[in-house]
Amino acid sequence: MQPNEELRHSDVESLLSSKPKMLNSPGDTLKCSSKHHNLLLRLIDDFIFISTSKEVAESFFARMRRGFKAYNCYMNLDKFGLNFNVENPPPSQRFFTGADGLRFIPWSGLLINCETLEIQADYTRYWGAHISSSITFKAGDKPGRTLKKKLCDYMRPKCHPLFYDSNINSQAIVSLNAYQAFLLSAMKFHCYLRAMESSSRQSWTYIFDKILLSLRLIKKRMHELGDRLSIKPVLKLNNADVVWLGLYAYIKVLKKKQSRYGELIYLLKGKIAKHRVDDASPHLRYAVDDSHSSMFWKIKY
Incomplete structure (x- = not known):
């Protein structure tokens, strides 16, 4: 099929x-x-x-x-x-049913489009409780030094080929799935940083660099899982588009907490301004349209 x-x-x-x-x-x-x-x-x-x-x-x-x-x-x-x-x-x-009027059947952590059978992740499970309740800390950890690992941990569950394989989803939905994964990661990132003591927090430049590293995880994980499961997923979304979607998602989330992240938002905006992508591309415009991610604005963070 x-x-x-x-x-x-x-x-x-x-x-x-x-x-x-x-x-x-x-x-x-x-x-x-x-x-x-x-x-x-x-x-x-x-x-x-x-x-x-x-x-x-x-x-x-x-x-x-x-x-x-x-x-x-x-x-x-x-x-x-x-x-x-x-x-x-x-x-x-x-x-x-989202703000865009599209109807989905939830099944085992997935949202399956009733018309096209395209697959998205179900984030409605985060409704009703503050997202910080899903964040864990280990006693003795130095938060600043474990930031890279935490950012990758937040992304890893949503890096499954099922969401990005162009044999299953159109380029617009692949882009949307990446964008939504980054939105969730940015929300968890905020909760993690807020829980840090300011004395243990690294510089904004250091934190910005770790965010950039996490944005490149999707393609790497797709290849790893593809090799391990003997499948051949096709990711048509190029690296530049993936990074642009990640930067856009972080800016979108952190702007709502602007007083905390002025310097970091400045670094993110500077990077996205220099990033050479055609942000008028239909699949990117579709991905960052708020109506397609309306479930996220019911998540408390």
Whole structure:
């Protein structure tokens, strides 16, 4: 299945996400035709079923909805979503809709676009609590000297090829995924620096250099994971664009705390002004459009 080519340019008829307690269905089979493409994924007790056939998707949904009496196992009606109409639909479905009007089904830390099947990271889990609650310190650490490691740690989980592979996502979504990863990193960076004692903090030039190093992690991690998992991800976003997106994200986040970071923002703005990219490129304009990252402005930092 090639969501980036076949499905994005056709009507994706069915996408279903649900959270039953198990996937054992003895005596029941789905009627799948070789004319259709079907994909069923499971991560622990989270299932997602994608099909180009509405009939097959309806069959899967009906089976999950009936449950498995022999095992006292039933679908959790509070944690599911589907992007097609069914008779007698349950009263609520789990979706995320951003300020741009795009609708996503959340699944296992991902947001899956209901129309294109493009994949983004789900940052809504950071809602409701201050992001500093996700920051850890080790006793005896010297914060200034561990800054580089911390910045890389903040980026690493969001450097998976799934978000940047052009076989899966368009260049606009790849750019958006990079930008959002940098937004989160910048928010965590602020919380980490705020927790430092001023006496242990390094110079702004030192901190600026560590930020620049962290902006180059995406491509490196993609190659490392690609080699380890024997996959061949394609990153069409060039290094200059990645760094520009990172600088833009840090400036965006730190400007809201401007009184603390005047000198650092000056260094970041000076770097982005000298950075040779075409910031009028459609994929970069799309990435930094606030409407596509509206979930971030509900995060407390």
